[in-house]
Amino acid sequence: MNIxxxxxxxxxxxxxxxxxxKLLLIKRDDEYIHNEWALPGGNIREDEGVNxxxxxxxxxxxxxxxxxxxxxxxxxxxxxxxDRIVTVAFYALVNPxxxxxxxxIPGALEARWFELDKIPDVALDHKEIIETSLRxxxxxxxxxxxxxxxxxxxxxxxDLQNLYEKIYGIxxxxxxxxxxxxxxxxxxxxxxxxxxxxxxxxxxxxxDRERYNAYKRKGINMDIxxxxxxxx
Amino acid sequence: MNIxxxxxxxxxxxxxxxxxxKLLLIKRDDEYIHNEWALPGGNIREDEGVNxxxxxxxxxxxxxxxxxxxxxxxxxxxxxxxDRIVTVAFYALVNPxxxxxxxxIPGALEARWFELDKIPDVALDHKEIIETSLRxxxxxxxxxxxxxxxxxxxxxxxDLQNLYEKIYGIxxxxxxxxxxxxxxxxxxxxxxxxxxxxxxxxxxxxxDRERYNAYKRKGINMDIxxxxxxxx
DNA sequence: TCAAAAGTGTTTGCAATACACCCATGC
DNA sequence: GCATGGGTGTATTGCAAACACTTTTGA
Numbered sequence: 304m305n306i307x308x309x310x311x312x313x314x315x316x317x318x319x320x321x322x323x324x325k326l327l328l329i330k331r332d333d334e335y336i337h338n339e340w341a342l343p344g345g346n347i348r349e350d351e352g353v354n355x356x357x358x359x360x361x362x363x364x365x366x367x368x369x370x371x372x373x374x375x376x377x378x379x380x381x382x383x384x385x386d387r388i389v390t391v392a393f394y395a396l397v398n399p400x401x402x403x404x405x406x407x408i409p410g411a412l413e414a415r416w417f418e419l420d421k422i423p424d425v426a427l428d429h430k431e432i433i434e435t436s437l438r439x440x441x442x443x444x445x446x447x448x449x450x451x452x453x454x455x456x457x458x459x460x461x462d463l464q465n466l467y468e469k470i471y472g473i474x475x476x477x478x479x480x481x482x483x484x485x486x487x488x489x490x491x492x493x494x495x496x497x498x499x500x501x502x503x504x505x506x507x508x509x510x511d512r513e514r515y516n517a518y519k520r521k522g523i524n525m526d527i528x529x530x531x532x533x534x535x
Numbered sequence: 536m537n538i539x540x541x542x543x544x545x546x547x548x549x550x551x552x553x554x555x556x557k558l559l560l561i562k563r564d565d566e567y568i569h570n571e572w573a574l575p576g577g578n579i580r581e582d583e584g585v586n587x588x589x590x591x592x593x594x595x596x597x598x599x600x601x602x603x604x605x606x607x608x609x610x611x612x613x614x615x616x617x618d619r620i621v622t623v624a625f626y627a628l629v630n631p632x633x634x635x636x637x638x639x640i641p642g643a644l645e646a647r648w649f650e651l652d653k654i655p656d657v658a659l660d661h662k663e664i665i666e667t668s669l670r671x672x673x674x675x676x677x678x679x680x681x682x683x684x685x686x687x688x689x690x691x692x693x694d695l696q697n698l699y700e701k702i703y704g705i706x707x708x709x710x711x712x713x714x715x716x717x718x719x720x721x722x723x724x725x726x727x728x729x730x731x732x733x734x735x736x737x738x739x740x741x742x743d744r745e746r747y748n749a750y751k752r753k754g755i756n757m758d759i760x761x762x763x764x765x766x767x
Numbered sequence: 768t769c770a771a772a773a774g775t776g777t778t779t780g781c782a783a784t785a786c787a788c789c790c791a792t793g794c
Numbered sequence: 795g796c797a798t799g800g801g802t803g804t805a806t807t808g809c810a811a812a813c814a815c816t817t818t819t820g821a
Binding site for chain 1: 539540541542579581582583584585586606608609610611612613619621623
């Protein structure tokens, strides 16, 4: 199957593991990138959509599909790559515990999760793509509760709070945080508990996807519009 | 100069005129569209960036460049057009009074501003592109004061309120609206007044672009994050 | 019994909302 | 003088923010 010349997709894949927000990078060695860390990416086939191409590429590396992905931006200046290539950037949210890296990815020497403040130099304009993706991720989290994409099925409120704190690099008041999260009624209390912790074990929660879907379009209170206006 | 095969740009151009929010459509007759209303669009040249291509195409129709434009989304499913073409959609905000339509645009039989609730059937998947663009426009206005792109240099507070009301299709309380707008200190009172109105003439204001640029990254109050967090 | 994190309520202040009347002008 | 939209102020209320102690468990 032919590919579309002059277009590619690149994916900023975020994961949350060990209390840290991480980004997946690949050490690539191909026509454009020589033994450098870079975002996973690739070409679009003639018979697949742009979004599907991104899903496929992610699946080829992690072995799993149906992942939360979102378009970030199109980078298309001439000169961004040796040949003239316009790339559509995506970001994806995955739980690294589930989405294990595949070994022996063709064209990739190595794959690794990097903590956000330890990202090495990357190829081409991928630094800019990463920064733009992170900005978009922050915005997303500001306006929509997507945290569960990054967490295991069951998690504690502290896990969720840590996630927010890592994404924004700030500390949150845990009373207010719990009030808001529980007040949104997006979590379902399970009968599980933390195990093997040397302190009071936390309750485990899971996301209420149904209620989440209802919330999806809610939007947030703004200066100009009345808060009840949610038609987005 | 060669063009990039398999990629195009399409522009949803919004204007505000006569108290109505309008969209510019072109009656196109070319390889893909036969005598149908459609968004202005075209190919990307090898030596120009994607964003520049969008600016150029807009300039070719209106004769004016340096317009507020923003990427909306990439539409790239196979089958959206006869051949395999991925299109990058943009929206632009222009003041129709300034950006006059050019006659005799190559490949375009006619160009016209349509009120949003009177948009005719459009070619290909342009209906979807228009809807997505409008959604993005609404979001933009919710979080950033870009109204002045659509208004003349000097305007009344009522003009601005009308603009918001048209975009969202709701009515706003004028006392609260004025309080917020003036409170944001984004407007500079000029010494001009409305003329020839058979009622108390309104003061004319202009935007304070400098202060606006400072506000640009402010972001809005959110549920999870403290309101003072603005690092976007 | 100590360490460590989980869990919990109240007060305060600000900002969004709702609401109604006088003002300036043209005709 | 009247019709028309411009322009203004206040009271209420709900929510975000700040804040500290008790509870539960493992070691």
